[in-house]
Amino acid sequence: MLKPMTWLAKLLYWPLKPLVRCKIVPEPVAENLALDPKQPVFYISRTASSSDLATLARVCQKLDLPDPMTPVQVGNSSLSRIIFLEQPRVLWGSRTSTDALQQGLALLQAHQRDPNFSAQLIPVSVLWGRAPGKEDSVKSMLGESESPSWLAKLFIVLISGRHTLVRFSKAVSVRQIIENATVNEDTAHKLLRVARFHFYRQRLAATGPKLPDRAALFNSLLASDALKKAIEEEAQTKKISTREARAEALKLLEEIAADYRESTLRVGDRFLGWLWKKLYSGLKITNGQVLTDLVQKGHEIVYVPCHRSHMDYLLLSYVIYHQGLAPPHIAAGINLNFWPVGNFFRRGGAFFIRRSFSGEKLYSAVFREYLSQLFSKGYPVKYYSEGGRSRTGRLLQPKTGMLAMTVQAVLRGIDRPISLVPVYLGYEHVMEVNTYLTELKGSSKKKESIGGVFSAARKLRDYGYGYVNFGQPISLNAFLNQQVPDWRASMETADSQKPAWLNPAVATLATDIMQRINQAAALNSINLIATCLLATRQHSLTRQELTSQLEFYRNLQHYAPYHSGVTLPEGSVSQWIDHAIRLKKVAVSQDSFGQIIQLTPENAILLSYYRNNVCHLFMLPAILATALLQHPGLTKVQLMNICQLLQPLLQHELFLRLDDFNSYIEQVLEQLQKHQLIETKGQSLQAVPVQQAGHFMLELLAFNAQDVLQRYAVVLNLLQLQSPLTRADLEQQSHELAQRLSTLHGISSPEYHDKQLFATLITALREAGYCHTNEQNELEATTILLPLQQTVNGLLRADVLQTVLSIVKKT
Secondary structure (H helix, E strand, O other), X not given: OHHHHHHHHHHHOOOOOOOOOEEEEOOOHHHHHOOOOOOOEEEEEEEOOHHHHHHHHHHHHHOOOOOOOOOEEEOOEEEOOEEEEEOOOOOOOOOOOOOHHHHHHHHHHHHHHOOOOOOEEEEEEEEEOOOOOEOXXXXXXXXXXXXOOHHHHHHHHHHHHHHEEEEEOOOEEHHHHHOOOOOOHHHHHXXXXXXXXXXXXXXHHHHOOOEOOHHHHHHHHHOOHHHHHHHHHHHHHHOOOHHHHHHHHHHHHHHHOOOOOHHHHHHHHHHHHXXXXXXXXXXXXXXXXXXXXXXXXXXXXXXXXXXXXXXXXXXXXXXXXXXXXXXXXXXXXXXXXXXXXXXXXXXXOEEEEOOOOOOOHHHHHHHHHHHHHHHHHOOOEEOOOOOOOOOOOOOOOOOOHHHHHHHHHHHOOOOOOEEEEEEEEEEOOOOOHHHHHHHHOOOOOOOOOHHHHHHHHHOOOOOOEEEEXXXXXXXXXXXXXXXXXXXXXXXXXXXOOOOOOHHHHHHHHHHHHHHHHHHOOEOOHHHHHHHHHOOOOOOEEEHHHHHHHHHHHHHHHHHOOOOOOOEOOOOXXXXXXXXXXXXXXXXXXXXXXXXEEEOOHHHHHHHXXXXXXOHHHHHHHHHHHHHHHHOOOEEHHHHHHHHHHXXXXXXXXXXXXXXXHHHHHHHHHHHHHHOOOEEEEOOEEXXXXXXXXXXXXXXXXXXXXXXXXHHHHHHHHHHHHHOOEOHHHHHHHHHHHHHHHHHHHOOOOOOOOOHHHHHHHHHHHHHOOOEEEOOOOOEEEOOOHHHHHHHHHHHOOHHHHHHHHHHHHHO
């Protein structure tokens, strides 16, 4: 059977070249396949097709893999290197079966005869185009069916050939398959059944589920019991007819629902490919393999990224698409639904969500039903648990509405496991950063418009690198099993009654997601240089000093890593500095002693945003450095106790989570000693003498904790010395005191006196038991607050502490 096909494939090899352009995943293929060069390679694919075979042969030649058209000699036998599971459809007559069963059995028997023979079987999917197709639609020759006829395939190649996806799956050891199995037709049948299911999943992952007719989808949603009830309640509440209430529900669906179209993705892919080349030096993607692993296990994926920029919407979808997976449906703010961007986003998979559901019962019901439908049909979904873009560069406290609706969708009985994938998005330049700073200073948020789009387009330039790091996924089913072992008992009443355990479980889940995002942080030249230069009084260092500090930070994160998911920039430290100069993030001056690297006053404020992206990675080392500078002669135990005391507050504010806290502290101290920043004196540790370079480096490290400790001191001293206070009074006085400190001590961080940070800290203090609410609904300090207050006060510079205490005692 294969000989005529091989002959035809060789004839098509060159004619197909101008018609076919392949996206090959995963990249790099050779590294992901991890093949043994001493053992033979076989391929298994779905449909016997000369065009598929010719395309695969070209791809294998490019990747330096064995040619699928050449046979494999095993002893005295010659085995075909490729196994096809199905014959294509025929224009007339009945379709015949392939030789897959005989080929599979022959391959298994070859292993039985020769104990040294161990074939590597690579499943390969060749997908012509990424269109998912429509539900209940008649198959067209212009779209790829399951096993198209030669005539249909001709049209498919002509139309979709330049959008071909070739996915190589991990090689399977045939020797391992037969270790605990009898070599017979049943075993071969099982192998082929598994392969067929694998290819079904691969196609589903690449294209997504078939798309419903939009009108039919709306009608089915409006006919659901939950929406019928909501429509009736809306009619009664507003004293309108049921028909009018139903029309309002339909209007809300049209406002919310995506209108996903593969043609838009094709146009968007070309546009974004051009845009990224114009905007970025490159995109750095880490741990993309986690997505493939989840898909191969049949998981539905919910992407939960941090939110830095409007670029996030485009960047993450583009990266997912180029991982060979279907782009997700995206929860986008209703503020982005303006002409003509709104239509483009909607057709690219965006569904729009209002900022608040408060008082909108019908809207809430419609949105929940729509989201549940997405999950039940198996569409990947993406939403931002922070709710909006971070204006400070730090992660925001999560909003739990979308997570709660995701869990409620599971309670309605989804038959596939759902995995939440945290995603860290990082940039060396965020387009909106200037706007963020003006908003932090009190300016009102500007409404998005087409004028704003054109204004941003005029300013496009090289923004350095973009970073997409996929974090450790969370299996939602496993999470619920751990947090609420009897959660399935709530499935029967999920539509009518919210379980009592839902809110606490969702809050825990939200925190877990944010912690995992921070565990996948991307260090880059800009945020590292910002961390160094912003720690100096004049925001400047000699090139030699900057190089030494950057090398120290690189080694600190390499040998005392915050988490294995954190990525470090490539290249030398000197290349990092040159890169920042080229991007005009720093200025350079030259004198007879050498170069000075410095920040302009404007850039100093802007770069605080990028420093804040990764401040959590240096916070505990900075607190250790501060403690050793303020209190020479502390033991390791005393240092660990200080960090342990502050950990609950840092965990709440910065989403810190360490796998082994004590081990991490010991590793950091070891690196401080290794780089000669501290020294031992008997059983205690202390900073090296002032005249040594390491003392200055320790001071630069310690600066990273200064703002946080000062904010803690403000709130703790107010609570200890002025309580009881209402929460509103405590937040307001903390804000005003921080503003005074900022003026007196030249603190330029734009988020230093951000009210939201004080609100977060007060919440953390309540949850940790450092204060409680009395009968008058005022906050009072508890007995355990005093040791924390004294510890924090002891870590402050004397002049700052004096300012805090003098003001607090007067109020």
